[in-house]
Amino acid sequence: MSPVSVVLVDDHALVRAGVRTSLGDPVRVVGEAADVDEAVAVVHEHRPAVVLLDIHLPGGAGGGGVEVVTRCADLRGTTQFLALSVSDAAEDVVGVIRVGARGYVTKEIDGQALTDAVVRVAGGDAVFSPRLAGFVLDAFGIAGGDVATTDDELDRLTAREREVMRLIARGYTYREAAGELFISVKTVETHVSAVLRKLQLSNRNELTRWAADRRLL
Secondary structure, eight states: OOOEEEEEEOSOHHHHHHHHHHOOTTEEEEEEESSHHHHHHHHHHHOOSEEEEOSSOOSTTSOHHHHHHHHTGGGTTTOEEEEEESOOOHHHHHHHHHTTOOEEEETTOOHHHHHHHHHHHHTTOOEEOTTHHHHHHHHHTOOSSOOOOOOHHHHTSOHHHHHHHHHHHTTOOHHHHHHHHTOOHHHHHHHHHHHHHHHTOOSHHHHHHHHHHTTOO
16 A cells, blocks of 8 residues: 655644554655644645544644645645544534545544544545544535434533543553543543543442443543
């Protein structure tokens, strides 16, 4: 299989390093960027097959990943955009797809699955993490397909609470979760308390069972 060239766009150098390490053959990283303006320049310089793009980026006019896709519209047909974000909020997913991205996956994806997603997007497929395809189907009025079922309990949580919930349910300590999400330990504690209250659970063991039952781990 021919190499698939990729530009990584994320404002955290450690995240970019981790993604670069996780990607396998035939994907080849040809450039990196940490903010909107740098991303637009690097993408135009390398014209990669795929841009792996974080949604929340500094710089530019404040439009984040959506602004990057918009300012690279002249490369449409040559370069595809695949959003890679901690956020699974409907507005983030729909916003970047609306301007031309071909897919959206969350950062909980493993290396092989991410490699496969990049290859598929390079080939013209649309790729989404579980739950996210339903947002797109609903937003664009597309009939058919497997739209994710609504989970009233999960929908009580904010996007950040869902991020914290998944990490804690997987066994992360509060400090590890704080490092993963670049927030304070105190903020993690606050979110966990809110999650347990909203889901009417008593402790993290119950939270892990709740998340496992919904295949969120």
